Amino acid sequence: MKKIYYVIGGLLAVILVYMGCNQAGSNANGALASSAAEKVYVAPGEQDEYYAFLSGGYSGNLTVYGLPSGRMFKEIPVFSQFPTSGYGYSEETKPMLNTSHGFIPWDDLHHPDISQTNGELDGRWVFVNGNNTPRIARVSLETFETEEIIEIPNSAGNHSSAFITENTEYVIAGTRFAVPVPQRDMPISEYKGNFKGALSFISVDPESGRLDLKFQVMMPGFNYDLSHPGRGKSHGWHFFSTYNTEEANSLMEVNSSQNDKDFIAAINWKKIEEYVNNGGGEKMATNYAHNVYSHETHMGTSTMKKEVLTVDPTEVPDAVFFLPTPKSPHGCDVDPSGEYIIGSGKLSADLTVHSFTKMLEAIEAKKFDGEAYGIPILKFEDVMTGQVKSGGLGPLHTEFDDKGNAYTTFFISSEVVKWALGSWEVIDRKPTFYSVGHLMIPGGNSRKPFGKYVVAMNKITKDRYLPTGPELEHSAQIYDISGEKMELIYDFPTHGEPHYAAGCPAELLAPKSKKIYRLDENKHPYGINSPADARVERNGKEVHVYMGTIRSHFTPDNIEGIKVGDKVYFHITNHEQDFDVPHGFAILGQNTSELLIMPGQTKTSVWEPKQVGVWPFYCTDFCSALHQEMQGYVRVSPANSNIELSWSLGE
């Protein structure tokens, strides 16, 4: 009997201990979950700590989010037509999408980078690249609107872009695809040795931000994948990762993965700038568009440029070097001190860290390991200072915190790995959901990172959200990185395909964000300062309607004397000077999008009526209690009618 008591007693003890453990376990989970919720919870009426600018990838646009809430604030149209606001549809913004290939309604927007002064974020502009038809755009961080787009000639697949130097001297745009320069009709199989890789240096006017393609370095025909500027001690250099140093032109996934090492190209742009300023380089005839938007005329203008200055890198002594880097590197990232250049061999498990100091020493000692097309190759052992044995697979991109740590994404093993600069030891790793591409720490690509959160942008979503058919939005994760270990605190869907992001503290931008455009600064040639100036003018078959909007009516709201075959320009001025009171405009049968007009702004929509009738127009933005009444009519008569042009309001 005693035995049975022992057994029962023992069982009870086991059960009690088990229950105890279980309880403790669930408590710990509960506490953790609630603290994660607290970390991302931005209460109603409260605002986020950081702005995050996530590229839209194939949406062609840039999205603005808040951190840590993951709430999306705005989609800024850049390279794609955007019917929401009329960008790319209105007469004023059509020129913004002009290129040497004509009007292009779309692009693939990849890499945003915020302007810097002394290597720190200054929050004036964010620069982005269009990948497909190579372009660089500048977005104002006062208006959060695209102000300038410059096309990049001799480039194709504008991917190692749009990264800025530490005083925003240049926006740098490198070609991903090598192409014939100048473009010509030639057999594809003659790629090797004949195609070129153009790296473009676009100067930025420190006052206006105005872009100017200053020079292009004509590199060998490799693929220039990503790039980052030197900073601090390495300021004046720029580093590009390359793949396809094999110069294959078909079945690239195999043929351009043959070399054990590709290169990181180190470009001393200060030297090349000096060379160019002293009359170096060769002018080449070309054709590219430069589109500028003015917030005074509320209008974009497109100018075709006909010439570009090209530089043969072998002509500039000690300006360009190759650093052997294993396994088709993707990310090419520079730490906040400017000493370490980190290559992420995307087909390997390890990261390669080059030392800027060692690179300079090797150059000084002329320790070269041959050359490629006249460009000296440094010895791997001479420049490499460390390898991160990560245990992961497929490293892509590294950003940095302010405590000497680096965070690298691993696409294949789907994780973020935290490691220490200097010791190269892995500190922590956390899974991502799923297959992370790039990550972002606000200021993580500057001398002064804000190491509180890291956002991982994933390529595969699968089951993270409620399913929406075969096509899903991409997914991002936010990790708290303020402690030793990273903590996954939030999941949020992102719009388009974010390839890369830039972030900055909210207080850098929020106080200067524009609320209205001033009517007394409106210099639009068809704008009207007051509804009293509203009128309709005919010039042959062209009719110009100078229309005013204020809560809650259009002036005029009745127009007669329009004929079939006319081309009617509605120039709408929003006369509000109150924050967040836009008016919209749409008319039945418009072969274009609506307009959304901000206070003080003028926008133009063209309407070509094809049918006789009385056609209504209305305000598309719920502007006021009488929004529904904000409407009007246009009478369209037959082409041969002789009804006089007339307009009115309230008669």
Added chain:
Amino acid sequence: MKRASVLMIVGSALLLGLFFFPLWNIELGAPQYPEPLGLNIHINGLQGQNEFDIQNIDGLNHYIGMKTLPKPEDMWEFTVFPIVVGGMAAIGILIGLLGYLGKLSYMWFLGWFIVMTILGILGMYDFNAWMVDYGTNLDPNAIMKLQNPDGTPMSYKPPLLGHKKMLNFDAYSYPHMGGYLMFIGMCFTLLAAWLGCNGMRRKTKPIAKKQLATR
């Protein structure tokens, strides 16, 4: 008692603050206006608290049929008030100076204070009368014609002092810097009159001083 005269001069001079700062301020907050619209009332005209507030208040008021806010030339008050305030300040300073030189009785201080108080009350009365007209004399074709529960038309008169809820708006009406300076200045002049009169009594009846001390 030079102190009383100095107080009289400073007190009267503080009225001149009305030429630099608003007399009164009315703020209108609403769910749609987390940052309230505001009206600064200066003696020579109305100004928006933010640049476009007047235009925006007028824009909203057209729904309920209120007249647009007056421009300086629309109201005689904006011409007369500066003359009255400037004149009273000048007279006050003059009286103070003459008191300082011993050429005037301190009873003049009190006299000035009484005149200024009467003028102030008249000013407030006039201001209130304008607000009554502004808030009740509405366009019969207004977009929104609202009535009180008893069937009388709703009034949109802002409060003279304090808070009032009007439709979606919370109106707050309080003196502003110029008004406070005037109030402090007038207190100074009253104090000057009291000090002056006290001092005179002491001069003429030295016993009074002892009496005061023993009290």
